[in-house]
Amino acid sequence: MVRSEEFIQLLTPEGERVEAEGFTYDHDDATIAANLRHMVLGRRFDTEATALQRKGQLGLWPPALGQEAAQVGSGAAVADLDMIFPSYREHSVALMRGIDPLDMLKTFRGTAMVDWDSVAHRFHLYSFVIGTQALHATGYAMGMQRDGVVGNPDPADNGAVLVYFGDGATSQGDVSEALVFAASYDAPVVFFVQNNQWAISEPIERQSRIPLYRRATGFGIPSVRVDGNDVLAVQAVTEWAMDRARRGEGPTFIEAFTYRMGAHTTSDDPTKYRERAEEEEWRGKDPIARVRSYLLARGAIDQAWLDALEAESEELGVRVREGCLELPEPVLEDYWELAYATLPPGLAEQRDAYLAYEAGFEGEDAR
Incomplete structure (x- = not known):
């Protein structure tokens, strides 16, 4: 199954619901509001961590500004037996899985290694070597397959693997090897590519002559491109792919077409290689603004709801700022x-x- 060059979209940048062939959003406005909350809190954590690095309290930080819908929408598709393999930028997904934000800061402050219970949270440790997590995820998925956690009559007895990486990682050999093994063994794994347009300073046009999702067809893997700034579409597409994997129908490749509004990491200066006009164009596609507009128009949330979320966001910011300075020295x-x-x-x-x-x-x- 290969989709057209256009991506799947269910919510426009103006906050209007639209239809997409083959995909529908099967959840209510309360679920959408919950996703908005996750996106807002994820952005606040990311903003605070970036500021901490600028103040010399972290050695490095990889911002995820602008990619909140891709992360929250896909993270919302995860079930109890599923396992997530992140790269090093999936901060919103980590928060959704119950990872303490201070545990995420430890590595970047240099006070500990990656420090959370990956089994309990069903969220593997961050991977800093580009693309290696694709192989780890595929191997884990093959293990689940052999352990009988795939293709059972009761959906509650099935699990699959969701692995994240960026467009730059698709140029790594590890990712190609993972696609070969996943296709050869029908591994229950969903490859989720956050195509944020830039592999540090290299634009996507220099990495691939065709849209990234089409490269999966060469490996015999079904693929789809989704509007990565549309949390509804991302959730719908990821649920479809994860359901396929859990049923034993093999891997899927998802390209979430999004944009990195900030730097690759805080050691990077994006003004050296991209135009301000490009950034402004993508600001008009902000993933949070479109969901907020939709829910307000529907009457599903109001200003009091937004004020409460802002207060919760501020509490998170204070905890991150103060807690970072209190992390014990190793x-x-x-x-x-x-x-x-x-x-x-x-x-x-x-x-x-x-x-x-x-x-x-x-x-x-x-x-």
């Missing part, structure tokens, strides 16, 4: 004990040398 000697069940002699010598060096600073402020 005890470096612990890492020798955490790496091995039985510490090899060479590393034991290294540890002892470090501890002796550290002891020389006792009584001083510096460690």
Whole structure:
């Protein structure tokens, strides 16, 4: 199944519902309002983390500004037995899965490694090596297949894998290898590409001569392109793909056509390689504004609802700002004990040398 060059859209940038062949949104306005809340809180967390980096409190941060609908819409399609494999930018999805925002900051502040229970949250650890998570996800999906968690009569007994990566990762060999294995073994995995138009400073036109979703056809994988700024369409398309996978019908490739409003990471300056007019054009397609307009027009939310959400957003901002500064400094000697069940002699010598060096600073402020 390969869709046309146009993407699937169910809610226009003006906040008007439209129809799309083959896809409908089967949820009520309360669900849409819940998605709006997730998008607003995700953006607030992302904005606070970016500001913390600019103030020197984080070493680095990968902003997700403008990609909230792609993340929340797809995250809303996840069921109890499903597993998510993120890259390093899926902050809104992480919040939806119950990850503590302060746990997400630890890696970027340098106080801990990636630090959450991936099994309990059904959300794997962030992957910082571009594209590797596609292989990890495919292998995990093949394991679910062999464990009998796919294709059962009761839908509640089935699960699938959702893996995120960006347009730049599609140029990596790991992603191609993952597509080969997924297609060959009908693995229950959905490849979700957030095409935000730029792989750091390289535009998508330099990476692919055809739309990204069409590349999946060469691997024999059904593909679809969706308006990545339309949370309704993203949820509908991802639910369809995840249902296919859970039933044992194999992988799907989704291209969410969106835009990165901010920098690739806070070490990047997008003004060096893209035009302001391009950014302004995409601001008119803001994923949050269109949902807010739709719900207000429907009378599903009002100003009091928005004020309450703003208060909740402010509480999150305060918690992130204050909590970041209170993250405990790591005890470096612990890492020798955490790496091995039985510490090899060479590393034991290294540890002892470090501890002796550290002891020389006792009584001083510096460690």
